Amino acid sequence: MDYLKLKEFLIMTELNSLTIKQAKEGLIKREFSSFDLTEACLAQIEKVDKKINAFIKPIAPTYDDVVSAARKADKLLSSNQDLPLLGIPIAVKDNFSTMGIRTTASSKVLDDYIPPYDATVVKKLKDAGAVLIGKTNMDAWAHGSSTETSDYGSTKNPWNTKHLPGGSSGGSAAAVAADEAIAAIGSETAGSIRQPASWCGVVGLKPTYGRVSRYGVIAMASSLDSPGPITKTVEDSALLLRVLAGTDEFDATTSLPPVGDYTLPVVDNKIKNLKIGISDEYFIDGIDKEVESAVRLSIEKLEKMGAKIVKINLVKPKYATSVYTIIQRSEVSSNLARYDGVRFGKDRKLFGEEAKRRIVLGTYSLSSGYYNQYYNRAAKARSLIVNDFEKAFEKVNVILGPTSPSLPLHAGASENAAMFGEIADILVEPSSIAGLPGINIPIGFSKSMLPIGMQIIGRQFAEDLVLQVAHQYEMATANENWRKKRPNL
Amino acid sequence: MKYTPVIGLEVHVELKTKSKMFCRCSADYFGKKPNTHTCPVCLGLPGALPVPNKKAIEWCIMLGYALNCEIPPFSRFDRKNYFYPDLPKGYQISQYDQPFAVDGEVFIKQEPNSQNKEKKIDVRRVHMEEDTGKLIHEGDLTLIDFNRSGVPLVEIVTEPDFVNPFEVTEYLKSLKQIVRYLGISNADMEKGEMRLEPNISLRKEGEKRPSYKVEVKNINSFKFVERAIEFELARQREILDKGETPVQETRGFIEKTQSTVSQRIKEEASDYRYFPEPDIPPFRWTDEQRNNWKTEVKNLLEEARKNSPKEKANFYVGLGVSNASGASISASKYRTQVFEAVIKENILPKEQLGKFGNFLANKPEEKIDQNLVPNLTKQLINQFKSSTTTADIDDKELDKAIELVLRENETAVSDYKRGKENAIMFLVGQVMHNFPQKIDASKVKASLLAKIK
Amino acid sequence: MVKKHEISKSKDLIISSTGTTARSEISSASVTYFSDDKTRIKHIAELAALDITQDEGVKLSQQLDETLAYINNLKDLDNLVSQLEPSSQITGLENISREDEPSPSLSQDEALKNAKATQNGLFKVKGVLNND
Structure with missing residues (x-):
């Protein structure tokens, strides 16, 4: 079969649309090889990425290196090696350092930067046998919720290319939604996994801060950044989390408690008598009506499954937005100081508008005379928010709400706004500030065929419960018609 | 101002x-x-x-x-x-x-x-x-x-x-x-x-x-x-x-x-x-934790002060070593090690420690492996012993040599008489040159002094 | 000279699903700032080693004000937070350190590989004042 026919064949087989779980089963049963699986993904990338621009170009690793990795995986598979991600093509957001492979954080400042080391997450993926298929596009420096601030062109929403995929992990979310990769890795500072997952109709998990090592992740806001998986199903999310989580000697803020089992599917019914906290504050003024009704409908479904809905009062999200804006931008202004073009990268002049905006506010709020009024005040309010959640979790097991107050916005929506990113993420900022785990799961579509998602938040280290609740909801709604839809690319 | x-x-x-x-x-x-x-x-x-x-x-x-x-x-x-x-x-x-x-x-x-x-x-x-x-x-x-x-x-x-x-x-x-x-x-x-x-x-x-x-x-x-x-x-x-x-x-x-x-x-x-x-x-x-650190510091400082070069030098001088030699030994980790080993293990009789110390002080500084110290110490002891075994000389021969040296070095003699202490060692050296074998320097010095006076 | 400036009362939350251009939620609070915006932004640009043109400076200054107007809502919480300690971390971790054991370093090549200019194994930069 000649190469072009092979590609068509592969696209027909739709191997690239499998989940990690399905792909693993198929590989073990020898129904197909990692080479087949990888080629299917590469073929899909070739077919659709010119429309959605989810990957940084030129795609790296090179075709030859990717195929070589797939073949190595096949060799190991044939000798019955059992690694959690053996032979599975995974895309990685371009703020994760990959040794010998260009890493840009979607900024021209790092246009030619090639890290001499792997991020811990990347090392873990490699050790688990994954095939790195490409680096995904993002908001430059992860500053945003649209992926429009990328210096390499915006990523488009696979469901409607006139709309944004969300951000900053827009490339990773779009790549998964468009079946260009079996799964992807993103990072969230406040919303950057959950929000694009919501806008692209995929599963995105932000683990407890410190659960996954930040070593090698180009730092945005040090006390908030959390690497996490973006996947097609909740089960895949749990599987990936198990690979990524753990203490790291290279990251002093990684958690000490042992990594949970995160085993799915669950045996007993976690939803029965589960106390789900709902805060009216999260159905904020101006929330999209379709988003609100979809989420409220999902809440009803959970009630029917036996959950108890408990009304809770949480600090108004707009205060969390202020806390987040100040602390994040302060840390950003410091973390971006190393980019002086001397040891690596290009001149600081190449910082984009958004980066400059954030550095300005951050520098301002740390400067003498303003520190108390801004940084310190925000840090105290952060304590308030942490306490607020602790109080809430005395009454409930998980908290639920919409992930994004809007449907995916039109391209161009983020331009020239003073605080676009922070305002778009208003509903996810509180949990990020408190370091809590949160997952976005898709719950349906709007009339205009744009994805809607909802988020489930737990206390620190409650990933297992959050995943189980999400998984059970996913299973209970498995036959809903909207799940059969695929992006039309 | x-x-x-x-x-x-x-x-x-x-x-x-x-x-x-x-x-x-x-x-x-x-x-x-x-x-x-x-x-x-x-x-x-x-x-x-x-x-x-x-x-x-x-x-x-x-x-x-x-x-x-x-x-x-x-x-x-x-x-x-x-x-x-x-x-x-x-x-x-x-x-x-x-x-x-x-x-x-x-x-x-x-x-x-x-x-x-x-x-x-x-x-x-x-x-x-x-x-x-x-x-x-x-x-x-x-x-x-x-x-x-x-x-x-x-x-x-x-x-x-x-x-x-x-x-x-x-x-x-x-x-x-x-x-x-x-x-x-x-x-x-x-x-x-x-x-x-x-x-x-x-x-x-x-x-x-x-x-x-x-x-x-x-x-x-x-x-x-x-x-x-x-x-x-x-x-x-x-x-x-x-x-x-x-x-x-x-x-x-x-x-x-x-x-x-x-x-x-x-x-x-x-x-x-x-x-x-x-x-x-x-x-x-x-x-x-803090008390432990505080105690550790107290002990370290006390130990260190006890073992300070100054304290050690004083101790060596007390054993008969010259001031200069005392300072020289205590300033060198190697020499200190050798000397203290000799003292501790009673390798030499007490009366000879002073002489050995002076001898050791003039040896070149060694930067050596810990393990080699015992062997080197042995070598040094042997060198010392052979150098201090002095030959007996005929008193008449000695007197002859002394008179010769005194005649040929009038400047040195008058220097010494005027108070220049070092001059006597120079004269001792000159006397010893006349003899092929090693002779007892202190005996020579005593005889010289007697003759000068 | 200090000018008082009222920022327009646009209360719409940015997100409308028809996707019109985003605007921040801006309260009707008035903001005081120095009419000579350039000094403030100039000073910040120096501290942050940023290259900012005149036009950029004007825009950034305006946006800084918009942002400050929003984040000043934290004043509402002052009573609640006055007794609280500031949290700059939320892990609760303490006393994390590592043993004093060395590991191999990058080779000189690896260390210099991404630099634009090097000389004899050293990074090279345009002259800096002899300020050591």
């Missing part, structure tokens, strides 16, 4: 840990090929994170106790933000308002003619930070070596209690001795292991505090400390005499001209925008 010098000191001490402060690169960077002791962390690459060195922190706290500081139960690291090519991250991880040690004191010797024997210097704080890379200026280019970037530094800040250069050098000597006794640094100024930045002002009569202060940098050697301070005080005195106020600034000491020069000043003081280091969790010590 009478002015009183007001001098405060900021001293940086480089700790001799095996690895750097926030990464595992070897901290033994001095003299190594440039940029061969770096990693993503100390090079400030994107994504790198700091993990603090436990030993460095413990040593900083121990130094705090050695300086009679209080060790607060809670402390943390902060970021000091500024741009400079030797600072890879664009910020230095340091400590701002919660350092490891505060409120200590040191007692220094005062000048011989002063009222009190000792003076108390208040230590404001002792904190940890990371060192920067090294800049090499070549014409209009600047070259950077990051081997030193990230090496652990302890900063010791005193109150402005010093009034003259003598006190400053005494303080530095004490500090150097303390860090050596603790085993945490060699504090060699020439190697940059101890760096001094004095703040120097003059207070006018009647003023509560000086109205300005000048910081002096780049004093790279002990011998320049006094000169730099004296120069600066004189310079400031001259300005004040004119009725003007010295500019508040940072000046650099220039070795060649033995003077200080102004370094370009920024109009505003730098705003370092300190904030708590988010990448490193804070520290909380228990009472037990």
Whole structure:
């Protein structure tokens, strides 16, 4: 079969649309090889990425290196090696350092930067046998919720290319939604996994801060950044989390408690008598009506499954937005100081508008005379928010709400706004500030065929419960018609 | 107009840990090929994170106790933000308002003619930070070596209690001795292991505090400390005499001209925008931990003082060794080892220890493997024994030789008679030259003296 | 000279699903700022080593004000937070450190690989004032 026919064949087989779980089963049963699986993904990338621009170009690793990795995986598979991600093509957001492979954080400042080391997450993926298929596009420096601030062109929403995929992990979310990769890795500072997952109709998990090592992740806001998986199903999310989580000697803020089992599917019914906290504050003024009704409908479904809905009062999200804006931008202004073009990268002049905006506010709020009024005040309010959640979790097991107050916005929506990113993420900022785990799961579509998602938040280290609740909801709604839809690319 | 010098000191001490402060690169960077002791962390690459060195922190706290500081139960690291090519991250991880040690004191010797024997210097704080890379200026280019970037530094800040250069050098000597006794640094100024930045002002009569202060940098050697301070005080005195106020600034000491020069000043003081280091969790010590460190320091200092070269030298002199030899043996780790082994194991009879000590003192310094010391000691003993076995000589032969030497060296004889003690040893040597075999030098000396008189 | 400036009362939350251009939620609070915006932004640009043109400076200054107007809502919480300690970390971790054991470093080549200019194993940069 000649190469072009092979590609068509592969696209027909739709191997690239499998989940990690399905792909693993198929590989073990020898129904197909990692080479087949990888080629299917590469073929899909070739077919659709010119429309959605989810990957940084030129795609790296090179075709030859990717195929070589797939073949190595096949060799190991044939000798019955059992690694959690053996032979599975995974895309990685371009703020994760990959040794010998260009890493840009979607900024021209790092246009030619090639890290001499792997991020811990990347090392873990490699050790688990994954095939790195490409680096995904993002908001430059992860500053945003649209992926429009990328210096390499915006990523488009696979469901409607006139709309944004969300951000900053827009490339990773779009790549998964468009079946260009079996799964992807993103990072969230406040919303950057959950929000694009919501806008692209995929599963995105932000683990407890410190659960996954930040070593090698180009730092945005040090006390908030959390690497996490973006996947097609909740089960895949749990599987990936198990690979990524753990203490790291290279990251002093990684958690000490042992990594949970995160085993799915669950045996007993976690939803029965589960106390789900709902805060009216999260159905904020101006929330999209379709988003609100979809989420409220999902809440009803959970009630029917036996959950108890408990009304809770949480600090108004707009205060969390202020806390987040100040602390994040302060840390950003410091973390971006190393980019002086001397040891690596290009001149600081190449910082984009958004980066400059954030550095300005951050520098301002740390400067003498303003520190108390801004940084310190925000840090105290952060304590308030942490306490607020602790109080809430005395009454409930998980908290639920919409992930994004809007449907995916039109391209161009983020331009020239003073605080676009922070305002778009208003509903996810509180949990990020408190370091809590949160997952976005898709719950349906709007009339205009744009994805809607909802988020489930737990206390620190409650990933297992959050995943189980999400998984059970996913299973209970498995036959809903909207799940059969695929992006039309 | 009478002015009183007001001098405060900021001293940086480089700790001799095996690895750097926030990464595992070897901290033994001095003299190594440039940029061969770096990693993503100390090079400030994107994504790198700091993990603090436990030993460095413990040593900083121990130094705090050695300086009679209080060790607060809670402390943390902060970021000091500024741009400079030797600072890879664009910020230095340091400590701002919660350092490891505060409120200590040191007692220094005062000048011989002063009222009190000792003076108390208040230590404001002792904190940890990371060192920067090294800049090499070549014409209009600047070259950077990051081997030193990230090496652990302890900063010791005193109150402005010093009034003259003598006190400053005494303080530095004490500090150097303390860090050596603790085993945490060699504090060699020439190697940059101890760096001094004095703040120097003059207070006018009647003023509560000086109205300005000048910081002096780049004093790279002990011998320049006094000169730099004296120069600066004189310079400031001259300005004040004119009725003007010295500019508040940072000046650099220039070795060649033995003077200080102004370094370009920024109009505003730098705003370092300190904030708590988010990448490193804070520290909380228990009472037990702090008491353990305090005790360990007390023991180390006591042990070290007991074993100080001065104490040892005195002990050796007590055994019959000459003053010079005593100093020579105690200054050398190797010679001390050999001598103490000989004493401990009763290898030589007690009466011969003095002679052996003098013999040993003249042996070349050896930098050797611990394991070889016993063998080398054996060799030395054998050499000593054969050299001290003196041949018997005929008294008549000796007398003849002595008279010959006395006749031929009248200058030396009259030198000795006039009080030049060394002349007698010269004469002894001359006598001994006449004999092929080794003879007893003290016998020769006694006979010579008898003859001269 | 200090000018008082009232920022327009647009209360719409940015997100409308028809996707019109986003606007921040701006309260009707008045903001005081120095009419000479350039000084403030100039000072910040110096501290942050940023290259900012005149036009950029004007825009950034305006946006800074908009952002400050929003984040000043934290004043509402002052009573609640006055007794609280500031949290700069939320892990609750303490006393994290590592043993003093060295590991191999990058080779000189690896360390210099991404630099634009080097000389004899050293990074090269345009002259800096001899300020050591």
